[in-house]
Amino acid sequence: MRITVNVNSVEMTAEAEPRTLLVHFLRENLELTGTKVGCDTSSCGACTVLLEGESVKSCTVLAAQVDGMSLTTIEGLADGDVLHPVQEAFRANHGLQCGYCTPGMVMATVSLLAELDVVTEEAVRNGLEGNLCRCTGYHNIVRSVLDAAGVLS
Amino acid sequence: MIPATFDYVRADSVDEAIALLGEHGPDAKLLAGGHSLIPLMKLRLAEPTVLIDIGRLRELSYIRPVNGHIAIGATTRHRDLEISEVLAETVPVLAHVAGQVGDAQVRHRGTIGGSVVHGDPASDLPAALLALGASLVLRGPAGERVVPAAEFFVGFLETAIGPDEVLVEIRVPPTIGGFGFQKFNRRAMDWAIVGALVATTDTGTRIALVNMATTPILAAASEAALLAGSSVSEAAGLADEGTTPPEDLGASRLYRRHLARVLTRRALESAGV
Numbered sequence: 422m423r424i425t426v427n428v429n430s431v432e433m434t435a436e437a438e439p440r441t442l443l444v445h446f447l448r449e450n451l452e453l454t455g456t457k458v459g460c461d462t463s464s465c466g467a468c469t470v471l472l473e474g475e476s477v478k479s480c481t482v483l484a485a486q487v488d489g490m491s492l493t494t495i496e497g498l499a500d501g502d503v504l505h506p507v508q509e510a511f512r513a514n515h516g517l518q519c520g521y522c523t524p525g526m527v528m529a530t531v532s533l534l535a536e537l538d539v540v541t542e543e544a545v546r547n548g549l550e551g552n553l554c555r556c557t558g559y560h561n562i563v564r565s566v567l568d569a570a571g572v573l574s
Numbered sequence: 575m576i577p578a579t580f581d582y583v584r585a586d587s588v589d590e591a592i593a594l595l596g597e598h599g600p601d602a603k604l605l606a607g608g609h610s611l612i613p614l615m616k617l618r619l620a621e622p623t624v625l626i627d628i629g630r631l632r633e634l635s636y637i638r639p640v641n642g643h644i645a646i647g648a649t650t651r652h653r654d655l656e657i658s659e660v661l662a663e664t665v666p667v668l669a670h671v672a673g674q675v676g677d678a679q680v681r682h683r684g685t686i687g688g689s690v691v692h693g694d695p696a697s698d699l700p701a702a703l704l705a706l707g708a709s710l711v712l713r714g715p716a717g718e719r720v721v722p723a724a725e726f727f728v729g730f731l732e733t734a735i736g737p738d739e740v741l742v743e744i745r746v747p748p749t750i751g752g753f754g755f756q757k758f759n760r761r762a763m764d765w766a767i768v769g770a771l772v773a774t775t776d777t778g779t780r781i782a783l784v785n786m787a788t789t790p791i792l793a794a795a796s797e798a799a800l801l802a803g804s805s806v807s808e809a810a811g812l813a814d815e816g817t818t819p820p821e822d823l824g825a826s827r828l829y830r831r832h833l834a835r836v837l838t839r840r841a842l843e844s845a846g847v
Contacts, residue, residue, distance in 0.1 A: 422582065438579065439579075439580060439581065439582035439625070440576060440577040440578070440579055440580060440615075442576070442612075442616075445576075461575055461616070462575075462613065462616075463609070463613060463676075463679075463680065464761070464763060464764075466677070466679065469679055472682070472683075475653075475682040476678055476679045476682060477679050477682050477683050478679045478680070478683075481608065481609055481612050481613060481680075481683070482608065482612070482683065483582070483605075483608065483612065483625075485582045485627070486605070486608065486627060486629060529678065529679065532678065532682075533678065536678075547762075548678055550677045550678070550762035550763050551676070551677025551678055551679045551680065551762075551763050552677075
């Protein structure tokens, strides 16, 4: 079937089987490989992208389900060479080690900060429960998110 | 993991979805958020030949008070329940439980109707609906019927819904007092190893257990003990009576029984019973 999505403000179309998962559609059909496949069981969050502005796990969404909808991936955050504030905060606070979970962490953070009225460390830790980091880098990730929100003490 | 092949059709109305179910037969499945069905399809535990997508039916996404109860459209997402002002005022336990399902990403996609018709005894919302005395509105070719939650969950991943029916609405009576929800798991986003939910309704203190049988189940002995004047700890000590908990990597049967008693006590305490 023919699937058209708006990814990072660009309309993109590709042919794919109905069973194609969104993460594979992004990576293989649209060649946007910033989004990672981690656990492939909707646990780890490495495949997190924004669907109509909200975080979703793209390994548990069919590309067919989002035909005609808007997506944001990690490739769409920076403005040219200027990093998005969340990306910049992860860089400044060493919020990554191997970097594999990072695209998902950053996208989940963008969604979380848009939803939180008051950003606290507890709210960040709860809000990122759907993203796993196997370098055990949570301490600096949480610092990065607080910094991005302007509340790092 | 890739699902087996299937045909995909999008229904533009509930009536069209019912017609498509009739046309494609029992191997067709409805798809809403897909957060129960797609994982099963990836594991090839489910291999529907046709998916009928009802995920975009705005007519099934709402939360509103109607005639003394709260009417919730079947494709209302967990996130919408979590932040609903109507639920915060009338059935706050349901908003709270929805906010504990999976993680933020899951709650952005998963729907209450999808969770209910999946009928997993380890999921939180079916137990909540059982405790609350909710009703499920099913629409099929012959019209609508209303099934109480107590009669809807009939076995493991098995419900009273017919192959040509669509769950369109969940009706929940308002609660009248405190609530408690205790969910025990090893990773924050996981299914409950055991959960205990306490709601105060006009029929008294209701206690439902998650993952303690092949269906969500009421802690009937605890409820009866409270009615008879037992203390919270005495009543909670009976929570596992009549349950048939599973045994798996998460916990043994014995440990689940222990958890049911402990979590019920904590849930009763946090409900202020």
